[in-house]
Amino acid sequence: MKIPHLFLFCLTLCCFGCGNDDDPSPMNDGAFTFMGETQKLPNAHIYEYTADPTSRMHYYLDLTTDELTVIEEGRCNDGKGDAVVFRLNIPDNRAQISGTYTFSEGSDETYTMWQLAVLRGVETTTEDCNAVRGTFYRAISGELDLTLSGDQLDLTFTMTDRWGNEATGFYRGEVRTFP
Known part of the structure; x- marks a missing residue:
């Protein structure tokens, strides 16, 4: 579990932002586990710390009830555009989700999310960069809605980049559980 410049599954890791005291977002009981370290973050939000404009993107996701x-x-x-690739595990649903979010520049300020692939197990590390296109946006903040209905995964999101432009996107994909 592409979230589109996918902003899929573009939320990466030079951990300069982890535990950043300068995080302007309010804290609540939502917990996010990142590389073994639990972060307290607002529910259902996506954030990137931009201490270094040349650094890779950092996305932090929290599904409120499930540890992500x-x-x-x-x-x-791959020389055709930038994207953030990440893999997520939702323990309560026993679902492994993987994908690539690509941001594509357009007059409608909409990011395109695609190439979402569901993994069978946590050992899978395959990345597909062949489909990456578009101009890379560095998002400052955003909101993510994730809905799991059976095997169907719906992702909708809004983002604001460092120039103040807003973007919205939607992705619908399939989730497969593993034992």
């Missing part, structure tokens, strides 16, 4: 653990995150560039 990032298995692996990384910047992907």
